[in-house]
Amino acid sequence: MKKKITIGGIGSVLLGDDGVGPFVAGMLEAGYSFEEGVTVADLGTPGLDLVAHLSGIDALILIDSVANGAAPGTVTLYRKEGILRHGPAPVRMDPHSPVLSESLLIAELTGEGPQDILLIGITGEQYEVGAELSETARQAASNAVTEVLAELERLNVSYSKLHAEQFSAWWKPLAEALPVIAGPKG
């Protein structure tokens, strides 16, 4: 039985370096193929629906921007204890607030949570609305890819590199052709 592994990028692609997690997920999806049982996902900015993505799997690898006071572009690794150190937020005012630790605790309660958890944190530089990834975050994204692959090797999961074209990034036009415009000009 092959291991079930989820590699998830977390963050908002519309807010500068907060989108670095989904960016790394995009790099992995476009550039590598993985053995059966591995899912690569751009998880965006989930609430407790995150529980659905981390239940029933053996290992979880998340990539997210972090605010840890390190120099922008630093890649820091966290295991379960580091993530859960402070427990859930004391008051759930808005029930959809960022809930990585709450989601992990719920999955743990049901016994369906992953055995292995790795959070690859990238310290961001800027979080401006509509901004592209900073050059710093882009370089860190490559380092994060290396960390993901190292974790897969540790878990004895095989992958191979593809010679793929670059995947389309968010701030470029997405549609393949220009829209059809007709009728009187004016």
Add this chain to the structure above:
Amino acid sequence: MSKRITIDPITRIEGHLRIDVEVENYAVSNAWASCTMWRGIETILRDRDPRDAWMFTQRFCGVCTTVHAMASVRAVEDALKLPVPANAQYIRNLILIAHALHDHIVHFYQLSTLDWVDIMQIPKADPAEASKLAETISPWTRNSRNELKAAQDKVKAVAASGQLGIFQNGYWGHPAMRLSPEVNLLAFTHYIQALEYQRKALQVVGMLGAKTPHIQNLLVGGVANAIDLDSQSALSMDKLEQIKVLLDEVVTFINQVYLIDVCAVAAMYPEWFKIGSGVTNYLAVPDLPLDSNALAYDLPGGVIMHGDIGGVQAFKTASDPIFRESVTEDVTHAYYQGDKPLHPWQGETEPQFTEWDGEKKYSWVKSPRYKGQPMQVGPLAQVLVGYAQGHPLTRKYADLALGQVSAIAKINATPAVMHSTLGRHAARAIRAGMLGELAQKHWQLLVDNISKGDLSVHNEPVFPWGEVEGVGTHEAPRGTLSHWVLIKGGKIKNYQAVVPSTWNASPRDENGAHGPYEASLLHTPLARPEEPLEVLRTVHSFDPCMACACHTFDPSGRQIARVKVL
């Protein structure tokens, strides 16, 4: 003497709901709802291809992804007067329903039950008694003594470890908690089971939308799902059958567990049918279109003013002219420039940040108004608007729920009790019941239409050189969502999203009228002001969703909340 309580879950990057209440003699005497994050994301859309907009709007919020995608394609289609093939309508409807069922289940069990259920009472429960009690109210097969005991053992293990994990911050033992140990155990067992069924609902979204949380199958003018009943790579009969099985399982959970639990818990806290009404103007838009031109819908929309259910005004379509003309946004108390309410097509989003000042500006949320009035949106608005119009499906599930509450609580629960905190929970469960039935109906409509030989899923959009305006609406899990777009020469000129939580969390307007959260908190009794559980009950009943955009993980533990009593 009044006390000021601030409830402010501080997160790494600002973007959450903050509530301030003044308390006098153990009751709320004044309230302010504010959002601490700038939501200027709409500006990203200027000059973009309108066909791409939905991919961006889907990223407005990580929880309500599909709803913003759907409202966006509908806005562009409305501007172009572009019909959508019937298959595309049904596929979209199934996605919207599955997403809503997932959302409603998570809201009640994972996000709200612990406001009413005292986890620390569970070790005292007798699982055999609890199982017997459950048998009297539901045919659900997973209420066995063994299943209940397994759930109880989980709580016992957590309690014995001294590390309460997910439960470490509840208001356990609070005097406002009143369920018996057995009812607490039943509700918690269903909390665990709910995780399974909400996942099944999400699977349906993923199967039809290609991916979740961000669906990939939408197009302005339809959907991108290839339909071929015999092909494994397309939407096949095999795949449709799998979807049906998942939907049926979710529907059973809703009818035999969710709906029953909400009624049972409500019946044990009947005083909460008298607390938390607030703004009794209600707004809902029609949704789940039944045909290509969206002339008929399975969910009715309309407006009720001042709680006058008999005086309901119905909307004929999802972009009814009355709705189009009546919406404005006011920024008197929001951190934006501007001196008069503006229609969303003329809407501006120019920030003007000042310190939090309850008398002046205090929120990043604008104040949407309908004919100048604050409106409550959400399942309660939808159920009341439907009930008032005599909509048979709404009546069926509403009467069922009210009957159940009346029987357990030995009261006469009329539709009037719905103007309340518990009314919002009950309405969400009623809506889930309705949506479950409609999921099965729209699945059949899709299969029947395909079987007739209609495989079309998309109409190509053509843009005019001149300016066109459109509004796309969706009756989302949290209520009426509307996206407003101005398009010129195939490019977006202006874009505004008026989201459900903006209606409900809006600050005061130019006339000083409270928004729905604020108004609903007035007069709420507080047993222990330093543990404002009652405030949370009412705020949670709206299913707020504010922290939509930024998610940076903070390992330093600054992700703490503050309950400050002055």
